[in-house]
Amino acid sequence: MAIFTGGKSTAINSPRHLTLRHARRVIGLKKQSLGLLGPDEEVTEPTLAPGEEKVDSYWAPGLEAGPSYSINVTQTIKTPNQDESLVLQGQQDFTVDAPQFTLPEGSIHSVYPPSGYSEDHRILPHVVLTDPHLPWERRGSPKTPEHLGDRNRVPWLAVFSFTQDELKLSAEALASMFQKTSDQLQKPVKQSSTLAINMTVADLCATTDMVTPVSNLQPSTIQDARGDFIFVPAELFTSLFSTFDQSSQRQVPASPDTMPYQFLSHVRNINTTGMAVSGVEDVGIFSVVLGNRAGPLDNLAPATVSVHLVSIEGVEAMQFPISQPYVALCSLHSWTYTVLPPRMLNVPDAMEALGRTLGVLRPPESVIAALKARNDRVSDRIACRLDDGYSLVTYRTQTGERSVALYRGPLTPTVVPPLTMNHCSNSGIDLQILDKEVGIMDVSYSSAWQLGRTLALGDEAFTAALMRLRRAIHTGAMKASKIRVVQQESADALRTRTDLLKDLPTMVTHLHQVHVPYPPPAGATPPFVGGGPRRRWHRHRLRPHEIPGLGFQSPQIGKIYLEEAIKLARHLAQSPDGSMYDEHNAPNSNDWMVVLKWLMDRMFLDGVPAHYLISDPFHLEPESLRFFSIDQNWVDALIDGALSLGNHQGDDPDRAAIKAALNDYIQQGPQLLDQETQVPSYGFFLRSDLVTMFPDLRVKTLPQQSNPPKRAPLLRHEIITDGVMLCLLDRTPGSEDFTGLTFTQPPHQQRFAVARGLDVTAVKVDIRRQYTVDESIRDKDVNQHDPLTPEIKYQPDTADNLFIWGSQPGTADLRILRLPRFADVQLQYLQEKMGTYDAGSTPTKYFDDDTATSALFALQMNDPIYYLEIGLQGNPALQSLAAPPRPRTLRFLEPARVAPLLPTGTSSSSSSSPQPPDEPPAKDDDRGPVTTLFSRPAGYHPGPHILASLGPHVRAIRTRNLPSPQVTGDDTPAQFPKYTCSVVTSGLSYVQVGDNLPQDLIFAIGVSENDTSTYQLTEFDVRIRLGPVNPTIHTLMQDYDGPGPRMLDNLRFNVLPQFDHQGGDVYLLLRLLPRSATGRIEIRKVREMGFLLSLATVNLFPDHQTLVRLDTMAYYTDPSHPTQETNFDANIINSKA
Incomplete structure (x- = not known):
């Protein structure tokens, strides 16, 4: 639903729009004060304070819909060389389009x-x-x-x-x-x-x-x-x-x-x-x-x-x-x-009753008291668990047995301390906690882990971004780790591009010294020096114990990989200017932007199903207000499960690196905001008919803060279902900065009433005070909240009435306002009764207007605005939520513990195992033998093919040149590929009929013997002869009028149906066409072309088994072999025969 703002929209499509908009506004104001705003940036503050409204009589458009309009244009053209001018005229008729018989969606x-x-x-x-x-x-x-x-x-x-x-x-x-x-x-x-x-x-x-x-x-x-x-x-x-x-x-x-x-x-x-x-x-x-x-x-x-x-x-x-x-x-x-x-019952009574239901999110006290009254150990323990917000749920173990388990969602009636476990999980099973007193498993955190993984799998954009982010972190961290491991072995063992570029100025001056031997520095390894021809191809070969382990499972890599992964994750979490990406600047990595937004939304519990939030409907009864604390352990498990996607290495340090970058964002917060990122820790549910009556029921935290406040008062405020409001906050109920709550009717969703009192005998109207002076002057009127006196009372037979009861005396069938009489009486009463104030030495009217307007009348028709104020300090119902504030960062930061396949140190390449001594360097002799690492058995005679690959100083054996094969024009691109076709019913190896109902037929088409084929396939057809059941000519179907075929796995093709008439017979032609711009595909790339024909009515043959011949035709681009025709039999089984 779009909201008209009269200017630039400030909406943010995020469940965290309250915190993001608040941060954007505070940052903009600070930039404005420092003169850092860009040319395209602006900070617009609402002209109205919270709780204020401006009422207008109407907003009329420039042109009304309905009448026809015309535009007349006159243009005069003059030239310097002629005295006469050319006058051009044009007319365009048009109408204004506007809703007339239906309203647009969202109106x-x-x-x-x-x-x-x-x-x-x-x-x-x-x-x-x-x-x-x-x-x-x-x-x-x-x-x-x-x-x-x-x-x-x-x-x-x-x-x-x-x-x-x-x-x-x-x-x-x-x-x-x-x-x-x-x-x-x-x-x-x-x-x-x-x-x-x-x-x-x-x-x-x-x-x-x-x-x-x-x-x-x-x-x-x-x-x-x-x-x-x-x-x-x-x-x-x-x-x-x-x-x-x-x-x-x-x-x-x-x-x-x-x-x-x-x-x-x-x-x-x-x-x-x-x-x-x-x-x-x-x-x-x-x-x-x-x-x-x-x-x-x-x-x-x-x-x-x-x-x-x-x-x-x-x-x-x-x-x-x-x-x-x-x-x-x-x-x-x-x-x-x-x-x-x-x-x-009315609104004031409903609000008053709601204020008496303040409590925490747990089962009703009557249920817990009934368990405690039994006075046995198990009942007392279950009652204690229910008092902590748990519910008993059905649970199925890994082996399939049905059992019972304890479950509690992220919203708890008490403050939950941090878990002692700080390792990531790979399955969520290790997050289950056994209650030893009753022998029941607590699956709260295990369920949260599985839910996080499920939510992540359901979001393709997040999953793709997470995979790319993991790949970037793993690739960069492995590269940095390998460099560090090699450099730990020898500082000069690896020369980076930077090192090479630094040495370019001195390289030319040292080129002439390449072949000049010089003594090595004291204690250094002797360098390679030139020798005889036999030494040319000999180099010292590193033994296994001398090669450092550079694999991911290597102990040397494992010690430093997490450190490098965190460095790279923090780099990806920055903006191009080196500062941290805070959702208000540009990111280094678009994938990190997507992942960060998704993770923060989950920390605000967005997307978590309602039955995970409220495990039992009795926790939130109708007409109730329930506060809760958010279990950070549950949120940690949810995030851990989401980030577990893409873990192929077991212990998964990349997940820990992403969490470290997320913690940096939470701890540092946006630039220029001077506070941590706001993450909810408390909240409340309001379940009442008032939420349905007033969806925009205004919520205000007490005490009222500065404008704008340093922190957003509400972090999430939504109507999650009809009659249920959810609010999340980051402050403790009853603390100094959260002493109370106020619920107020919204200005645009107030009630409008005929009068204070109305029945069949009279109408009683209180004329409310209205002002045309400034607010500062209005506040000086001590009676501004009291109606004007005396009240107006009209009976049905009163002359010049405000209200029409009925069409005949003594009836009440009309019940309509008499306008403009009602508005004129209001105006007259205000002019006569509002009084004056002293403006210097001149008495000035509080109300000075001479026209009755719809805006003035609407203020009169407003029913009184009711509000509910709830004090939270010292409230005994909220004592279980009292706790000192804690950081809302993630705590599952250690990689998961996975036992290696080989214990550390048992690898054949381990440097800790004893190794044979190095061989002494061979003597540099031009004619002496060269020491080798292996020897041939006695009697070994190498073949010519081995001798031909000796060193360059060995002459190759003469061989006879074989003539090249001659290419003739009759050669084919290769042999035809082989097609295997069958028609089956889903789950069977044949087509089953019996009830003669439409069914889906699967055409399985396989392609083989095409690895070396160079044929280009342009079309593959399956021809199905149509006709009734015939004992001599078997046809698969009499006719086909289903929704058509569709491909199954190979989406390189489209399958199109077509009816073909040949020789008086009707055929259903199923054409498989490559989805290619060229209209062809290399047949060697095709393995199968299966498709499904939906809702086909197969002929019901009287025999138990019937074979139906189907023809296929493949079309190629090769002009000499353009087609390949085959056929196959469809096996029809009559289950009723």
Whole structure:
């Protein structure tokens, strides 16, 4: 749902949008104060403080939809050489496109009362729209005088509420009214749950016994448009669009009057801080459309009311009196709610009751007390476990036995200390904890590890980024580790590119000394010196014990690999300027950016299924407020399981390196923020109907902090399901910086009521104080929160009333506001009763306005704003959550322990095992024998092929040159490949029939003997002859009308069906075509081409076994051998024969 902000959007698509936006704002303000903002950067602060709102009467677009417009353009062209000028004129006609019969998705932000819920009869239903222009995008009153549009404007939308008997059409009416409609309207016609009928405009115009304003709206262009339409009784419609005199008698005008509805729509600009739904933006601008009818006043039982947001466009073009029994209006949105009898539960009572349910997230106290009352050791232990937030769950062991286990999610009623284990896990089994007192396994952390791995496997983007990040860390760390190991053996054993470049200036001066022997330094190994020809190919060969171990499992690598991996991970976690990547600058590695975002989202418990968070529904009962602590061990296990993907080395130090980089991000925090990254440690659930009634129920932590606060007050604030709100924080409940909570109705989701009191005998109105002066002056009025006195009280027979009870004296069938009379009385009362203040020596009015507007009227119709404030300090229900703050970094930082295949030191290349002494250097003799490392057995005679590969001073043996083979034009590219084909039913080696139901046929096509073939395949066809069951000519199917074939594994091909007619017979041709831009593929690259033919009805042969011959044809690019034709038999088994 998009929120209109009136400017640049600040929304961040992340479950951590509250913390990220807060950090972005604080960093931007600090950059602004230091003069570090870039040319394209700007810091925009909301003009309204949290909790404030600005109310406008309307937001009209530049051009309204409906009328036709034209643009006239005149251009005069003059040239320096001519006195005459050329005048060009052009005209372009256009219309403005806007919603008319349906609203775009996401247009409705919220409705009140919510669908299916109950409310008082005083309450006026209303709709909150996400587009502030929407109610005025079309003309609600084309004949409105221009001077009345300066402060008010009639919208084209209105909210009407109806009882069931007012809109319910009888079966006879439904049968007679829609006889002339088209077949697009399903017969018999039925009304929806809100008593609307969905149809096209053409069908609406063909409906009898009704009139509609839609017929006045260019019907030639909208005949195919669909919408929901309600059929309002003509008498009720007349009352809704008529005026009433001072004696409350209806005065029917010549045409419907829509002017009263100008007071029932307005715009609200709010600060969205602390709101779950609208809080994705800093600012939200909404339009609000109010209803003008109260609920039934004399009902003794709950009554269902249907509410419709209807279009009143074209209503003023109709004529009174209405000649038909019904008037059809287009309903753009509808819902139902229940009107309660008087003195039922209301919002203040619900909030007060909610404040008394404060507790922690655990089973009800009655369940725990019942176990403790048994006074046996096992019951006491189970009660203690339940008191810690555990639940008993069904558990299946690795060997398959069903058992019971203890499970607790990440949300605990007590603060959980850190585990003593700090190693990563490779399976999660080692994270299970056995409760020795009752012999039950605690699978909490094991389940968290498995969940983390499952969530990671389900996110392809994260998995791919993690694999690439692991590869980068492993490759770089192995290279650095190998260099260090080699250099530890000998500082000069490896020369890097940098070392080589440093020696380039002196290389040329030393080239002439290459063959000049010189004595080595004292104690150094003698260098190689030139010798005779026999010494030319002799070098000292390193023995196994002299070669350092450079494999990943080598002890030398293992000692330093983790250190190098952490260095490389920290480098990848930086930005190009050398600072740490903090999600507000550019990263060195895009893969690290993806991995970091995913891991931080999981630390905010995003994506964790609800049954993992709340293990038992009894932990969170209806109408309750439950606080909890977040178990960091559980989160560590979740992260460890996610990062375990791609572990192919056992102990997996790369995982530990990634965690070290993540801990750096958490500990250091973003630049210029001067604090650690905020990670949730506490939170609360609010389960109440208030959350459904007010989805943007505003949450504020106490005490109120500076603006902007140093830390984001709420880290995550979401409506996770209907009626359940989740809030995560990083401060301890009851601490000095979190002394309490306040829940407040949001400004744009407040209730609107007719009056303070309303029944069949009277209406009691309190006129609220309104101000046109600055807030600082308004605060000087000590009575600003008190209504004006005396209250206004009207009875049904009072002259010049504000409220119309019924169409006849003593009835209450209308229950509508009398406008503009109500708005004029409000204005007059404010002008007379608001009083003045001293501005110097001149008395000045607190309220100084001369026009009644929809904005002023909306403030009057607001029901009182209720809020619930809960003190947390010293609350005994939260004592189990008291604990000193701890860092929220990961603690499973040691690589997993995996036993090596060979114990350390037993390798044949180990330097610790005894080795034979080195052979003495051979004497440098030109004619002497060269010492070798091996000897030939006596009588060995080398063959010519061995002698030919001796040193360069040995002459090769003469051989006879063989003639080259002659290439002839008749040679083929190689032999034809061999195709093996079969048709089977899934899970069988044949096609099984019996019930003669459609089934999926698998065509298994294998390719062999093609390793050296150079044929280019362009198409492979399978021809299936179609026809009925015939004892002489066997056909696989009589016909085929299924969804078609699809490839199974080899996606290098597309399979296309086609019917072919040859010789009076019909064939189903299944063509396998290469998915290549050239239209061909090398056959040596193909191993199989299996595909599936969906829902094929195979012929039911009377015999138990029947063979059906199928033909195949392969097409190649070789002009001399373009085709290869084969065939195979399909084995049909009749299981019923």
